[in-house]
Amino acid sequence: MYGRLWSLAFLVLCGSTLGQLNGTVSGGLQVEFRSYHADSAIGAPEVPERLALNAYLPLSYRIGAVTFSLRYEAYLKPLQGYDPRYAGAGIPFRSIDYHDANFQLTVGSFYEQFGSGMILRTYEERLLGIDNALDGVRLRWRSQGIHLSAFVARQRRFFDWDGLIRGADIELTPSAWGVGHPLHWSLGASVVSKYQPDTDPLYRLPENVLAYALRTAWQWQSWQLTAEWAYKYNDPCALNGYSYNPGTGLYGSLSGELASLSFLLQAKRVDNMAFYSDRTATGTVAVLNYLPPLSRQQSYRLATLYAYATQPGGEIGFSVDAILPFPEGTLVGGTDGGTLNLNYCRIHGLDTVHTSELRYRSPFPGIGKTLFLEEFTAEYSASWSHVLKGTLQLTRQVYNRDVSEGLRGYGLVWTWIAIADIAYTFAPRQTLRLELQHLWSRQDRGHWAFALLEYTLSPRWALTAWDEYNYGRPGYRVHHHYPGAAVTVLFQRWKISIGYGRQRAGIACVGGVCRYMPAAHGLSMSLTATL
Numbered sequence: 001m002y003g004r005l006w007s008l009a010f011l012v013l014c015g016s017t018l019g020q021l022n023g024t025v026s027g028g029l030q031v032e033f034r035s036y037h038a039d040s041a042i043g044a045p046e047v048p049e050r051l052a053l054n055a056y057l058p059l060s061y062r063i064g065a066v067t068f069s070l071r072y073e074a075y076l077k078p079l080q081g082y083d084p085r086y087a088g089a090g091i092p093f094r095s096i097d098y099h100d101a102n103f104q105l106t107v108g109s110f111y112e113q114f115g116s117g118m119i120l121r122t123y124e125e126r127l128l129g130i131d132n133a134l135d136g137v138r139l140r141w142r143s144q145g146i147h148l149s150a151f152v153a154r155q156r157r158f159f160d161w162d163g164l165i166r167g168a169d170i171e172l173t174p175s176a177w178g179v180g181h182p183l184h185w186s187l188g189a190s191v192v193s194k195y196q197p198d199t200d201p202l203y204r205l206p207e208n209v210l211a212y213a214l215r216t217a218w219q220w221q222s223w224q225l226t227a228e229w230a231y232k233y234n235d236p237c238a239l240n241g242y243s244y245n246p247g248t249g250l251y252g253s254l255s256g257e258l259a260s261l262s263f264l265l266q267a268k269r270v271d272n273m274a275f276y277s278d279r280t281a282t283g284t285v286a287v288l289n290y291l292p293p294l295s296r297q298q299s300y301r302l303a304t305l306y307a308y309a310t311q312p313g314g315e316i317g318f319s320v321d322a323i324l325p326f327p328e329g330t331l332v333g334g335t336d337g338g339t340l341n342l343n344y345c346r347i348h349g350l351d352t353v354h355t356s357e358l359r360y361r362s363p364f365p366g367i368g369k370t371l372f373l374e375e376f377t378a379e380y381s382a383s384w385s386h387v388l389k390g391t392l393q394l395t396r397q398v399y400n401r402d403v404s405e406g407l408r409g410y411g412l413v414w415t416w417i418a419i420a421d422i423a424y425t426f427a428p429r430q431t432l433r434l435e436l437q438h439l440w441s442r443q444d445r446g447h448w449a450f451a452l453l454e455y456t457l458s459p460r461w462a463l464t465a466w467d468e469y470n471y472g473r474p475g476y477r478v479h480h481h482y483p484g485a486a487v488t489v490l491f492q493r494w495k496i497s498i499g500y501g502r503q504r505a506g507i508a509c510v511g512g513v514c515r516y517m518p519a520a521h522g523l524s525m526s527l528t529a530t531l
Contacts, residue, residue, distance in 0.1 A: 023063035030056045030126075031527040034079055039521035042480055042502055052079045056126065058093075059531075069109075070094040081508070081517040082129040083158070083285060090159045093133055104140040109133050112151060114169045114190035117290035118230040118249045119211040119275065122155070127508060128515050130284045135161045145176035155277040155286060163277035164195040165288065184219040194277050194288065203242055209235045211247070211275060211289075223256035230273070236358070237279035240272055240313060244358045247272040251292055260325055266294055267318040271350055271362055274312040284515060293512030294319040296343045296377055298395075300419050301450050301468065302437040306399040308347070308373045310512035316367055317347030326382065334389070338382025347372040349403070371412065374398040390422035401444065404514075405507060413443040429458040435466075446473025462488040468504060480504075486524075497526045 032054040036047035058071040074089035095108030111133055113121040124131045136153025150168040154161035169190040191212040198205040215228035232247035248271045255264040275289040294317050295308045324340045326333035349368040354360045376396045383389035395417040401410040423433040435452035452466040468482040484501020505519040
């Protein structure tokens, strides 16, 4: 362990040295530390190591058109909720990138996305323990109205690389040549192929799996229409029960303004669109694609208690998001103006009929009877005076816990969630923020209450205390408090936050991608710095 920490210190020293060379250095440091104590009351298990640490040190050095990048990572041991196979330390991300006005060549590690991501999106999301970077060679060429991209690579598997992935993408923008003016429009097509040897003793599995997608985007003034259709050849894998059905995806969105009202309408249908570089993988490991979420990405604590996970096996739904502004100087607009954000989302499973053990039929559109999610949110935000501002939110949710969390016997959970977030600036640079939340439900664990008080001395200090209380429902007599407190300090380029408390078990989601977070009790520390 100490040798790895010395390696980390060495890389920091290297970063300081590079800053004295004739080039531009950028980077940062992030350290997440946590201690764990057994707490049978909330189900926090005994953790043998007691202490866990995740550390990330990305560094980039740019000179002219060339950029050298690397990222050191250490998991000693990984924080609870992260895949334990991350344990260890090393440099999993390193690349040399040449980029001029029209041409880009990357050798080493990189992230890539084609279209909306339905057949390819590689990215890093540390909150979820996701890093599905590619490692190989990528070429990009851009000219007026034409954008080409192609690569051959392997995919990250913890501190190793596996699989063989090949992809190409083309996007044409005829409006750049004056075609269709005043419309701004584009057409795109992409193809991705993965290779994995067939070593299965039971099934005859395809070693090369091809996926392709077509997309278009149209824009006129404030109106924008996008659509993408994707197709994936049969790809039997652990996540789809080794089904030989092909995969399909259809996603569209329409946004615009009507007078002062802004809105976004989205619709999506996916069927068997799990796409992994390793057919035996599940969860967030070795994922090649990303399915755009329809559900609202909630940020308040109790609103994330039942966070919906996108179902690549099959789902169909739509969402509507509207924003209505209130002018300043009015009762609802306050001194600086306000907004009312309305969001509605409904997602169902597909109507499928099994025709054999490994095949099924799903006619289009195939809206099934099983409800996965229905959610309505109204959020009002305003500055009522120069010293008082806040947000009020009300959410109604019908959540299928069995589907989203892979459970049995829980069924639908109905909830109402009310939230008030009020900030009062009572002196120069001093703000007191109060957050009150309540969730009502007669299913699962019943009712919840949450309260948070935060004092900020801008720009350096913040003190926060909170308590999350599950006080149950009729017949549910197990009541739990999850209190905690934290202090955050900012000094020049450094930010450190130290907290202590309980953490409830639950699902953490970002963009419809989720992972399970176990219950925990202990000390936490977060340190970030930028070069």
